[in-house]
Amino acid sequence: MDDLTDPATSAFVAHRNLLFTVAYEMLGSAADAEDVLQEVWLRWVEVDLAQVRDQRAYLVRITTRQALNRLRTMRRRKEAYVGSWLPEPLLTAPDVAQDFELAESVSMALMLVLETLSPTERAVFVLREAFDVGYDEIAAAVDKTPAAVRQIAHRARRHVDARRSRTAVSPGEARAALESLRRALETGDVQGLLDVLAPDVVLVSDGGGVKRAVPRPVTGADKVVRMVLSGLGRIESTFTGEPVVLNGNPALVVRLDGVLDGVMAIRVEHARITGLYYVRNPEKLTRVDSETALTLR
Numbered sequence: 167m168d169d170l171t172d173p174a175t176s177a178f179v180a181h182r183n184l185l186f187t188v189a190y191e192m193l194g195s196a197a198d199a200e201d202v203l204q205e206v207w208l209r210w211v212e213v214d215l216a217q218v219r220d221q222r223a224y225l226v227r228i229t230t231r232q233a234l235n236r237l238r239t240m241r242r243r244k245e246a247y248v249g250s251w252l253p254e255p256l257l258t259a260p261d262v263a264q265d266f267e268l269a270e271s272v273s274m275a276l277m278l279v280l281e282t283l284s285p286t287e288r289a290v291f292v293l294r295e296a297f298d299v300g301y302d303e304i305a306a307a308v309d310k311t312p313a314a315v316r317q318i319a320h321r322a323r324r325h326v327d328a329r330r331s332r333t334a335v336s337p338g339e340a341r342a343a344l345e346s347l348r349r350a351l352e353t354g355d356v357q358g359l360l361d362v363l364a365p366d367v368v369l370v371s372d373g374g375g376v377k378r379a380v381p382r383p384v385t386g387a388d389k390v391v392r393m394v395l396s397g398l399g400r401i402e403s404t405f406t407g408e409p410v411v412l413n414g415n416p417a418l419v420v421r422l423d424g425v426l427d428g429v430m431a432i433r434v435e436h437a438r439i440t441g442l443y444y445v446r447n448p449e450k451l452t453r454v455d456s457e458t459a460l461t462l463r
Contacts, residue, residue, distance in 0.1 A: 248375030
């Protein structure tokens with residue numbers, strides 16, 4: 167039978183973007199998410215499709231289990247990571263920014279908060295809050311009872327809500343803040359940076375031990391301005407920032423003397439930047455040249 171008409175292949179291809187999004191939200195790594203999908207495919211082709219009532223739910227269940235296994239392994243890997251860890255940024259289509267639920271669920275700010283959950287809490291939160299999966303289905307995916315899943319979901323939601331902003335920001339407002347940031351960085355305008363950054367702004371940078379980065383988050387506009395301007399090597403290099411949509415939100419692809427240096431993602435509240443996330447680790451910059459398709463459905 168031709169692969170294109172094979173029922174197992176057709177079902178997997180139809181749901182692939184969804185499965186990738188589930189794995190990526192759980193792991194924060196596109197490379198690991200792709201590995202998970204390979205494992206899902208190998209298990210899926212062994213399944214008797216005649217016994218599967220809901221192919222989408224079944225595939226999400228397999229993906230969740232494989233991502234949980236990978237997440238536990240990654241936890242040990244991250245303990246040895248040099249400096250702060252940030253999710254791997256993804257170039258996404260501009261229209262993703264118009265889908266508030268999707269843009270929020272894959273935002274750098276939220277995914278950093280998800281890092282503070284246990285693997286099971288993260289799986290339950292992602293499946294319930296982002297993908298609206300029923301408690302019974304989640305229970306089957308994480309090997310818990312539906313009652314236990316409800317408790318985990320409540321605990322995880324309370325934990326996340328206490329650590330993320332609930333202020334709704336329009337894509338236009340976020341783009342305006344990003345443009346102010348770009349202009350100030352390109353011209354070295356200290357006052358311009360202070361105007362667009364909130365007084366309690368937090369800078370997190372990820373160099374992975376390969377590129378220069380601050381080892382721990384830096385808080386406060388004055389400190390962040392000094393770190394950003396000195397870290398960008400403005401004296402020696404010409405800075406340019408290309409506005410793009412990364413993880414469904416406005417961001418900058420940063421180049422020094424025309425060479426890719428990293429990406430800057432932002433969190434905006436009340437028209438000012440409260441979070442600045444700078445990924446410089448070259449291993450995490452492989453997905454900023456071509457769009458990655460994400461979906462919650």
